[in-house]
Amino acid sequence: RTNNLGPMWAYILAHENAVPLWRSLMGPTKVFRARHSDPDSIRGAYGLTDTRNTTHGSDSPASASREIAFFFPEFDERRWYEQDEPRLRRGQLFYSPEERVHRVLRAQEADVT
Template sequence: MWAYILAHENAVPLWRSLMGPTKVFRARHTDPDSIRGAYGLTDTRNTTHGSDSPASASREIAFFFPEFDERRWYEQDEPRLRQGQVLYSPQERVHRLLQADEAEVT
């Protein structure tokens, strides 16, 4: 199992749209290109989970990532990420600011 924190304006509805309907049978017929429509097996084995609200997301983030300080992220990290080039670190599995001495990978 992998757990991620997705950060984006309107992240909850965007992610829920990509996942597709919770019921796999419905997803297969109404949204077959969604994650659940393409890969879900049953309603309890539907391949993915997403919070249903920002409040639920905060609770679930605290559960899966107890070391993550959401308030600090919004106050310090998020504004900095909006200002600079972002680099994904596969080793850390996080996005971070591109440092001045790092060339942008294209």
């Protein structure tokens, strides 16, 4: 998505502790605080102001579910946990350079590779 500030990307991060890990990488929401207390964080290194702090991350799994539904209306979270997430844990993934994302191999694709 592009706006007057430039390109924007939205991703779904899949990890057992995705929310706290991503929030740790982002650093404090307030850019001034991030620059002083966590200068190697994303916001500490690249944030401009508190409203232009370069990144966003959900603050809880419930918020993540709401935000995923907003940005990715075609994503079926229940199906992910029932079908795709077990494949992720088994390492049945491939990287799509065109889409710049990791994809879970479907059964028919696993037979081909």
